[in-house]
Amino acid sequence: MTRPQIPGQIELVFDVPELTNELRADLAAHVLPGWQSMGACRSVADDTWFPEDTETARKAAAIDRCGFCPVRRSCLAHALSTGEEYGVWGGTTELQRDVLVRDLVDGAPVVDALDGATLLPEFLWRQAS
Numbered sequence: 001m002t003r004p005q006i007p008g009q010i011e012l013v014f015d016v017p018e019l020t021n022e023l024r025a026d027l028a029a030h031v032l033p034g035w036q037s038m039g040a041c042r043s044v045a046d047d048t049w050f051p052e053d054t055e056t057a058r059k060a061a062a063i064d065r066c067g068f069c070p071v072r073r074s075c076l077a078h079a080l081s082t083g084e085e086y087g088v089w090g091g092t093t094e095l096q097r098d099v100l101v102r103d104l105v106d107g108a109p110v111v112d113a114l115d116g117a118t119l120l121p122e123f124l125w126r127q128a129s
Contacts, residue, residue, distance in 0.1 A: 016098045017105040019080070026110045027081035035074035040065055050087040059093060066091030073118045092117055
């Protein structure tokens, strides 16, 4: 599949390593049972969560909607553990999840990766102390 070129856009391309079964299991342990029924997305019955790469406004709207979702962490952990390649999951894009996978494979603790991607900036002060 060829992507349309956007003037001034820089395309980041890197190999995404495969998560080990141990990392997948560790991520799956952070998924709450029944999380899908509690998500902010449960009432949206369209393709809001799967915008095209060029639809930056739709992608931003989907990410914003995830901002205060009570199961954002479970959603992201599910997406990472199952290898979801497309869409917005846990408030992250495909590229952001690729970076998280690389960090995890490089040894980042699962809890830190999930917290860093899902906590709102005003709550990150807890990590600094």
